[in-house]
Amino acid sequence: MNPALRPVHKQRSFASLRAISALVLREMATTNGRSANGFLWAIAEPVGGIILLTAIFSLGFRSPSVGTNFAIFYATGLVPFLFYLSISGKTAAAIQYSKPLLAYPAVTFMDAFLARAFFNLVTQVMVAYLIFTVIYFTQETRTDPQILGIVLSLAMALVFALGVGAMNCFLFTAFPWWQFAWAILNRPLFLVSCIFFIYDDVPQPFQYYLWFNPLVHVIGQMRKSFYPSYAGDYVSPAYVFGVGFVLLGIGLAFLTRYHRDLLNS
Template sequence: MANAPLPQRRAASPDQGELRPVHQQRSFASLRSIGALILREMATTNGRSAGGYLWAIAEPVGGIALLTIIFSMGFRSPPIGTNFAIFYATGFLPFSIFMAMSGRISRSIMNSKALLAYPAVTFMDALIARTIFNAITQILVCYILFSGILLLMETRTDPQFEGIALATLMAFAFGIGVGVINCFLFAAFPSWENIWSILTRPLFLLSCIFFMFDDMPAVAQKYLWYNPLVHVVGQMRKSFYPSYIGDYVSPIYVFAVSLTLIAIGIALLIRYHRDLQNS
């Protein structure tokens, strides 16, 4: 008996289209979720104030500009260069980036528990959305302040875009690393948020914002070197002052610490994120 011919597979109708692989569907869903979360951040950040999101930029710009003017009046002669405003800005802005990034990211799960209840939204979507939103905001703040100081004052500096970008990336990386691991710790141990607030208060003085790392005693340098923010500030000042060598700056150290914190934080969130969402 002759074998019956195999049935012909019917060609897919153009109207039906081809089914996308599951990972592609998930990728598109994540992109939509991240986009929606970014828009939500823009709407909720100073959303009740006139001007809305513009205040997220205007508030830090105004605050930093005011502090710069005040300190410029009190400290006429900076440790390097001739203009205290640009000296202070090159130290405080990297520090501000770190504080803003780490603070916002650390509350990603705590502030998005209602949204994380939906299967389409994951904790990674919340982390990525807050990272992108705050990165854009901080870049705008830095651009406005640096441009304003350079245009309105005689700073006698030579800004190098590549070095500034590297310093900004270092600040972002360290802020994200601390934010991700604190995202777990804040949700798992509520008292840690208060403890962290106390621990970070001396950072303003220990990050070489008002003084130069090179001017510190050797004993102090040995300990300050392990503060990643010292390297971030040093890299930013190297990018503005051509005569400043800053050979202690190690971007590799900053990125190594940052990536280690990110890896540990994400591993903990993957393991415990469902417990944290339901707590």
């Protein structure tokens, strides 16, 4: 390698780091407001959803599909789902959100993408930690949380979310109509990701089709990590990581090839 190129590479690395840091600070100020109230709302929203679902379903059912505690059962489904939904949605809007800043040579589309991914990853990890900790220490859950299994579930959700986010980041900018189409297509996802029930209770042939939903595996892995008696043999981390990395590679390839055209359109 030519030694003369090294300083240029280092300068570009530091420039990207500074750009990402600035974009993260901008994200904090604009997304959650300049006070703590906005950030608290990011935590209160999933907590409120779990409380509401617990109250509704406890009226109609004696016990959840696994275990005896409704709150932890729905938390193991809702937390990874919202984890995916937040990161995929925010990264998908990275170019649209930062388009004025991308006119500057010092800021690239990758800086904007990574900044949104990092900020929302940290936020959602804090949300997951607080929700699980509060439920575990305030209620009788009869669960045995396995940290490595929980981390694996969130890692699966992260890779899949980044893949979907990268693809939609290109598609939303190149084809504005796709954003509305995606919103319609995405609505049933809440009902077919095994948040309210477990995969094992779904009859055939629907069980076969549900298997191809990566979020079913993400949520199944999360429940395996809390309930020692739940086998979850259908869970395939390799499938989720494979789908996520393929989508991420294709999305970034399109963004790299066409991002200048998208910015000038």
